[in-house]
Structures are given as C-alpha cells and as structure tokens.
Amino acid sequence: DGGITQSPKYLFRKEGQNVTLSCEQNLNHDAMYWYRQDPGQGLRLIYYSQIVNDFQKGDIAERYSVSREKKESFPLTVTSAQKNPTAFYLCASHPFGRGNQPQHFGDGTRLSIL
Amino acid sequence: EDQVTQSPEALRLQEGESSSLNCSYTVSGLRGLFWYRQDPGKGPEFLFTLYSAGEEKEKERLKATLTKKESFLHITAPKPEDSATYLCAADNYGQNFVFGPGTRLSVLP
Numbered sequence: 001d002g003g004i005t006q007s008p009k010y011l012f013r014k015e016g017q018n019v020t021l022s023c024e025q026n027l028n029h030d031a032m033y034w035y036r037q038d039p040g041q042g043l044r045l046i047y048y049s050q051i052v053n054d055f056q057k058g059d060i061a062e063r064y065s066v067s068r069e070k071k072e073s074f075p076l077t078v079t080s081a082q083k084n085p086t087a088f089y090l091c092a093s094h095p096f097g098r099g100n101q102p103q104h105f106g107d108g109t110r111l112s113i114l
Numbered sequence: 115e116d117q118v119t120q121s122p123e124a125l126r127l128q129e130g131e132s133s134s135l136n137c138s139y140t141v142s143g144l145r146g147l148f149w150y151r152q153d154p155g156k157g158p159e160f161l162f163t164l165y166s167a168g169e170e171k172e173k174e175r176l177k178a179t180l181t182k183k184e185s186f187l188h189i190t191a192p193k194p195e196d197s198a199t200y201l202c203a204a205d206n207y208g209q210n211f212v213f214g215p216g217t218r219l220s221v222l223p
Binding site: 004006033041042043045048050056058088090092100101102103104105106107108110 | 205214
C-alpha cells in the first residue's frame with residue numbers, strides 16, 4: 001500500500017542536541033516537503049525538494065537542514081540552534097510536473113523539548 | 115503575495131445541524147483548490163480537488179464548491195465523526211501550495 005512513513009511518531013530533544021526526523025515515501029513522487037505545524041496555526045514550509053540532490057528553503061528554514069540523496073527519502077534535521085523546536089512536523093510528497101494532483105501527507109512527528 | 119484564508123476559525127455544531135466552511139483565496143493563478151481533513155495527531159487527508167469556478171464535488175455528507183474568489187465546504191447533517199480540522203490549499207502554479215490556517219469543526223451529539 002503506497003504512502004508516506006514518518007518516524008518516530010514522538011521525539012524528545014535535550015538541550016544542545018541535534019535530532020533527525022525520518023520521511024520515506026513509496027509513491028514514486030518527485031517532490032517532497034517538510035512543514036511545521038504549531039497549535040492553532042496553519043502549515044509553515046521549512047524545506048522542499050523537487051529532485052534528488054537538490055532542495056530549496058521554505059519560509060522558516062533557519063536552523064533546520066535536509067538532504068535528498070534518494071528519491072524515496074527526505075530526512076529533516078532540527079539543529080540544537082533551533083530555540084523553540086516544539087511542534088508537529090509533517091512530511092508531504094507530490095508528483096511534481098503532473099499537475100492538478102494533491103500533496104500527500106505522512107502522519108507526522110511530534111517533537112518536544114526535555 | 116498569494117494568500118489563502120479560512121473562516122470561521124472554529125465552529126461548533128449540533129449533530130444534524132448543517133453549515134458551511136469558507137476558504138477565500140487571492141492567488142496570481144489557480145491550477146487547483148484542494149480540501150483536506152486533519153484529525154488530531156494525524157497528517158492531513160485529501161478530500162477534494164476543484165479546478166474551475168462552478169465545479170462541485172461530493173463525498174458522503176460533504177460537498178465542495180468553487181467560485182473565482184472562494185470555495186465552500188458544505189456539511190449536511192453532520193455526525194460527531196465529522197469533527198476535525200478542515201484545511202484548504204491553492205496550487206498557484208508555483209513550486210508549492212498555499213495553505214489556509216484551517217477551520218476546527220466540532221460536532222456535538
């Protein structure tokens with residue numbers, strides 16, 4: 001069954017620690033996205049990638065990093081410099097270039113500070 | 115700047131009480147307007163795509179409509195299981211979608 005898998009579902013970060021959120025898709029989609037969702041707020045774009053080995057900053061990329069070494073995978077690292085990382089992180093994919101298609105989402109990772 | 119807004123921010127309905135959610139968009143061009151449902155602690159689940167003004171899509175108790183400036187999600191005789199946050203998003207021919215902030219719907223038994 002095709003879809004997007006995010007792991008872990010819950011993640012706890014200590015002060016001074018980088019953490020990496022996993023996102024894997026088997027939909028054969030070219031584009032992948034990372035969003036941050038805070039309580040009562042909409043989705044804010046962190047990074048996106050339309051092709052392997054290439055990615056672009058979104059609206060709130062500062063103190064986050066990504067890589068796109070494989071089409072199926074788009075991990076997000078929340079660096080220790082990110083002062084307020086507590087949020088719900090969503091990964092999405094899209095068959096970029098095949099217009100009029102929705103973005104498909106994973107079930108998210110909730111990151112909290114210890 | 116392209117923008118999508120949604121109203122109301124939150125809506126409480128009694129079971130069976132029909133209502134509508136609004137999604138207003140200001141974009142340079144619209145390739146598609148998308149509706150999603152999001153349950154607490156889950157990712158958004160795709161509901162509908164609308165492409166052109168006048169188009170309507172239906173699924174069970176939900177019907178989505180589109181005009182040149184806004185989209186409505188009509189909920190007929192809602193049930194408690196329809197409680198969720200409903201998001202709309204516009205594909206403006208850019209490299210990403212423009213998402214609205216969502217409407218949080220609560221349906222009371």
